[in-house]
Amino acid sequence: MREAVGAPAPAGRPGRGRRPGARESILDAIRAAEPLSRVELAKITGLTEAAVSMTVRRLLEEGLVVETGRTPTGGKPRTLLQLDPIARLAVGVHLDEDATTYVLTGQTGGVIARLARPASLGDDRDSILRALAADIDTLLAGSGIDPARCLGVGIVWPGPHSGGTPADDTLPHLRGLRGEELGRQLSETTGWPVLVENDATAAAVGEYWVARVGPDQTFAALYMGGGIGAGIVVEGRAMRGGHASAGEFGHLCLEVFGPECWCGSRGCLEILAGPRTVVTAAREDRIAAAEAGLDPAQPSRTVTADFGAIARAARAGAPHCRALLESSARYVAAAAETVVNLLDIDLVVLTGPGFAAASAIYGPAIMRRLAPADAKTWHRNVTVTVSLAAATASATGAAALVLQSHLRA
Amino acid sequence: MREAVGAPAPAGRPGRGRRPGARESILDAIRAAEPLSRVELAKITGLTEAAVSMTVRRLLEEGLVVETGRTPTGGKPRTLLQLDPIARLAVGVHLDEDATTYVLTGQTGGVIARLARPASLGDDRDSILRALAADIDTLLAGSGIDPARCLGVGIVWPGPHSGGTPADDTLPHLRGLRGEELGRQLSETTGWPVLVENDATAAAVGEYWVARVGPDQTFAALYMGGGIGAGIVVEGRAMRGGHASAGEFGHLCLEVFGPECWCGSRGCLEILAGPRTVVTAAREDRIAAAEAGLDPAQPSRTVTADFGAIARAARAGAPHCRALLESSARYVAAAAETVVNLLDIDLVVLTGPGFAAASAIYGPAIMRRLAPADAKTWHRNVTVTVSLAAATASATGAAALVLQSHLRA
DNA sequence: CGGACTTCATTCAGTTGCTTAAGAATGTTA
DNA sequence: TAACATTCTTAAGCAACTGAATGAAGTCCG
DSSP: OOOOSOOSOSSSSOOTTOOSOHHHHHHHHHHHHOSBOHHHHHHHHOOOHHHHHHHHHHHHHHTSEEEEEEEOOSSSOEEEEEEOTTTSEEEEEEEOSSOEEEEEEETTOOEEEEEEEOSOOOSSHHHHHHHHHHHHHHHHHHHTOOGGGEEEEEEEESSOSSSOOOSSSOSGGGTTOOHHHHHHHHHHHHOSOEEEEEHHHHHHHHHHHHTTOOTTOOEEEEEESSSEEEEEEETTEEOOOTTSOOOOGGGOBSBTTOOBOTTSSBSBHHHHHSHHHHHHHHHHSHHHHHHHTOOTTOTTSOHHHHHHHHHHHHHTTOHHHHHHHHHHHHHHHHHHHHHHHHHTOSEEEEEHHHHHHHHHHHHHHHHHHHHHHIIIIIOOOOEEEEOTTGGGHHHHHHHHHHHHHHHTO | OOOOSOOSOSSSSOOTTOOSOHHHHHHHHHHHHOSBOHHHHHHHHOOOHHHHHHHHHHHHHHTSEEEEEEEOOSSSOEEEEEEOTTSSEEEEEEEOSSOEEEEEEETTOOEEEEEEEOSOOOSSHHHHHHHHHHHHHHHHHHHTOOGGGEEEEEEEESSOSSSOOOSSSOSGGGTTOOHHHHHHHHHHHHOSOEEEEEHHHHHHHHHHHHTTOOTTOOEEEEEESSSEEEEEEETTEEOOOTTSOOOOGGGOBSBTTOOBOTTSSBSBHHHHHSHHHHHHHHHHSHHHHHHHTOOTTOTTSOHHHHHHHHHHHHHTTOHHHHHHHHHHHHHHHHHHHHHHHHHTOSEEEEEHHHHHHHHHHHHHHHHHHHHHHIIIIIOOOOEEEEOTTGGGHHHHHHHHHHHHHHHTO
C-alpha cells in the first residue's frame, strides 16, 4: 500500500522529515476495506503490529476511527475498526457549465448534505465569490453539523488546479481567472482553506475515495461534462503532470489528418466525438434534433443539457440520436483503449453528467473495443464501470482532496 | 525533489520502515546537477544542512561521492561534491532483435566498457544463458575494474520486466520465457543479482540517468527498435503499470477504423507507421527497395537493420525512402502529441536504433505537430531531443536500474 | 595586520516514529 | 480449570531527522 491519492504537493519541496506515514497508510487501508482489525492493518500496510496499535490509539483519541465490533477467531477476537463518517468533513463545490453543485462529505465519502444552484451565480467575480461563500454557509448551517469539524473547501472546475484557466468557453464570468487566484480569493471570502482542482481529476479522486478502489489498482476516470477529460490515479496518486494539465483526454489524436480542433491541433477526440460535437451534429440533423426536442431556433442551452436530452432520446429508442451516440462512443472507446494500453490501466470508471446519461452506450462500446486485444495479446482484465454517483463525483472528489490533505498530517 | 527513477518495487509491500531517504535524494540531486555543495544540496532536497552533512559524510566514507574543489563565496568557500564515476558499477545487457549489447556503466552513466555480439547467442535457453554469462565475465575482465565494485546485471528486452514474454516474434530462442524466469536463471548462471526490464522503460531510465534530467520533469522516452515503445518517467519514477506493460506506445489508436493490428485491435500506431510497417512498405515499393538496397529475393534481415538502411537512404536524399519515413513520422508525431497531452509531458527523448537512424525526420515532425496547439492553447514548452547515446540507451538504463536499486539502500 | 563580517559546515541534544521482544488480554477447547 | 490460540499493548532501543549553537574558512576594511 503506497501513498494515497494526493492533494497538490504542499510546496515544491518534499514534506520536511515526513515519514512514509503510518497514519496515512492506516487511514487509507481502512477507507478501502473497512472494517479491519489491527492485525489485518499490520498485514496490509506492512507495518508492525506495535506500530499499528500505537497509531490506531491516536486515531481513536482524535475520533477519526471508531471500534465497531469483534469477530471471533481461534483466540482473542479482533476488534474491528472503521472510520467515523462524520468525524471530519469537507465541502466540495463543482463549478460546472450548467450547474453549481455543493456537497458536504465525510471521511467515507458519503454525501451528508447537498445543494444545487444555477451555473451563473453572478455577473462579476466578486458577486460570484460572495454567492459561493453564502451557499457554503447555507450548506453547513442546514446540515446541522458542527462547523468546527469542517476542514475546508475543495472547488472543482473544468480548468487546471493551478497555473491556468478553463480552456474553453464555459464559466464566462470567471474567464481569465487562474486556479490559484480562485483558491486564494475564495479562501479570503469564506475564511476556509480552499483547494482548487480539475473536474476530471477530482472525479477520479472521488471515485477512488467512495468506491473503495485499492492503491494497487491503476485507474482512469473518464469524465464527460461540457467536454471530455480524464483523471488518472497510479499507485494511489493522482497524476497532474508538470504543469497541472495532465488528463487532456479530449485532445488525444484519433485521426492524424482529421478536422482542426479548437486547441489548434487536428483530429482530437473532442472535435471528433466530444459532447459539443455530438450536440452540434444533432442540431444539424433535423430528425435527431426533433427526437431530442432540440429547438433549432433556440440554441441557447448548455452542451451538457443538450447532450442529456440526446441521451434520453436515445434511451427511449430514437434511432438518429442513438446513431450519433454510437458513433461518438466508437471514438471514445478507441481513446480509452489508447489510455489503457499506454498506462496499463486496470479500471476505467465513466463519470460526469455526460456518461451518467449515456453510459449504456459508451460503456459497452469501450468493452467491445478492449476485448479482442485483451484476449489475443495482453491477457489482462480491464474493468469498465459507471460511477454510482456520477452527478456528484467531482464535488465529492473535491471534498475528498481536502479531507486527505488534512488527514495526512 | 521526490524519489528517483525506480527499480521494480522490492515486493508488493512498501519497504518496511523506509524513510523518504536523504541518501537517495542527495545522490539523485548530485547526479542531476553535479557538482554541488552541501548547502546547495540542503536547498534542493529540502533537508536540513545538518542532515546533509551527516549523510554526505557517510557517502564520502563509502567512496560514492568525492570532494572535487571549492568555489569562493562571500565567506567560507563551498566544497563541491561529485559522484565518483567508478565507485560502483553495473552491467547492462540489451537483448535486441538484431544484436546483443553489453555495457559496463558507472554511477554517472558513463560507459566504461562495451561489447557487441550477434543477436543469436545460441540455439536453446541454456546455451544462451551460458553465452550471456561468459560475455559478462569477458566484459568485466577486459575492463580492468575490480569486479567487487560491480553491483549486478540489468537485462533488457522487448518484453515486460515480469509477468510476461516479448509480445512479437523477436528473440525466437527465448520464446515463452517470462521476465522473472529470465532474471532468476541468469542470476543462477552468473552469480550476480539480475534485474529484468522492458527496453523502452530502461531507455527512459538511462536517459534520466545520463542526461541529467531533473525529477521535476515529466518525460517520455520514445523507443524505436524492432517496434515502438515508450518509457514514461513522472516525478522521477518510471511508470510500469499494474501489470508491467505500461508504455505500449505502439498500440495507441490513431485510426478508429484502421487496419487490424496483430495485437487484435485496429489502427494502432505500430501497424500504421511502425518500423515493421515501414520496412514492409519499402520492400513492396520497388523504387524504395532499390534506394535502400533491400533485396526482395532475400527478406531475411531484421526489421531494425532494414529500417536503418531505409533511413540511411533517406538521409542520402532518396525520395521514396524519405517519403515513407515522413509518412510514418506524421503518425508517430500524432501519437507523441497524444502522450504529451494526456500526461503533460515536458520532455520527449527519441532513442533506440530506429530513432537514432531517422531522428532528422521524426524529431522535426513531432515538433511541427506539437507547435500549433502549444502556442494556441497549452502555453507549454515541450522539448524534443534525440538521445546522445541512442544505440546503448537501453543497456545503460538497465545498468542504471541496478545501480539505483543498490544505492538506495 | 587584526577585527568584523559572511557563508559554509559540523556538533550535540532532543524528538519522532518506527522496530524487536516480551507480556497482557480475551477468547476457545479439552 | 488448565492449556492453547490469537489479538493487542507495553517497554526498551535505534536510526533519522530537526533546531540551535558552535566551529571553520574565507573576504572586507580601517
